[in-house]
Ligand SMILES: Nc1ncnc2c1ncn2[C@@H]1O[C@H](COP(=O)(O)OP(=O)(O)O)[C@@H](O)[C@H]1O
């Protein structure tokens with residue numbers, strides 16, 4: 044069993060357009076409503092691939108009720124923690140050439156008591172010794188930056204590995220506090236964390252090793268169309284595949300993380316699966332998650348210790 048925690052879930056609303064013209068009236072030819080939020084998507088992707096997963100999330104208001112109904116409809120085991128504020132809606136605009144424009148709402152803040160209730164709901168699951176707990180996504184505005192530090196401390200007391208995918212101040216706080224099994228920043232999130240641009244494989248590896256030096260075991264850096272790098276203290280792997288024209292890139296990072304945690308075996312096998320799940324996700328509309336028949340492991344090439352001088356754009 045893998046437990047995911049999403050402190051700021053959303054109802055993802057997507058509109059498919061031929062081309063987005065900013066400042067004009069645009070007409071969509073299709074719309075999608077999906078459960079959203081990083082931990083939820085990880086649980087959805089795991090479930091679709093037959094891996095036991097449970098999502099813990101706060102829910103409130105009409106959109107929260109719709110989110111719970113959608114999770115039930117999608118067969119995602121979930122522990123909804125009722126909160127006073129309304130669950131947010133995030134908007135995606137997907138263009139025919141694969142360009143994705145996303146607007147994420149800040150999310151209604153959670154009170155101290157609600158944050159405690161969310162952690163208590165996770166703690167109930169930790170007693171059953173899950174394989175990992177995945178904390179993922181932003182924290183709602185005003186909730187403070189320390190939620191993932193508390194989550195990691197709590198999971199540590201139960202001996203459960205913690206995997207984290209977040210950004211900004213909550214990411215920096217959690218990395219500084221250490222004790223994480225894996226983090227999954229994308230290139231921008233890692234660059235923001237270390238405060239400099241990352242243009243080459245070597246620059247990404249150096250940045251990832253700064254994270255590792257603070258007490259994280261492994262860093263999985265997703266690079267959009269250029270695949271992903273997995274960095275350990277002493278070794279590095281890159282994986283990627285031939286170019287694709289995405290339908291919607293929303294949820295690709297979450298599918299990537301799900302593929303990684305789902306896979307037993309070697310680092311290379313985990314990375315290959317992660318990239319294959321991410322690639323499958325971009326070929327689906329809205330925030331859809333792939334089924335096993337949509338995963339193409341053979342299309343993904345894994346390279347051990349890639350050349351540090353290679354530009355990310357050349358991967
Ligand atoms: N344009 C794309 N073409 C091919 N694969 C992609 C594309 N965008 C994303 N992916 C796949 O999805 C993974 C995650 O995407 P990325 O954009 O890095 O994550 P995030 O959604 O967290 O920002 C990538 O590692 C890659 O395998």
Ligand SMILES: O=P(O)(O)OC[C@H]1O[C@](O)(COP(=O)(O)O)[C@@H](O)[C@@H]1O
Pocket residue numbers: 051053055078079080081082084133147179180181182210292293294295296297298330
């Ligand atoms: O919590 P954040 O950072 O605002 O992100 C939430 C959004 O990210 C998603 O989880 C998708 O994430 P990825 O594209 O990184 O996989 C959406 O479902 C959701 O709308």
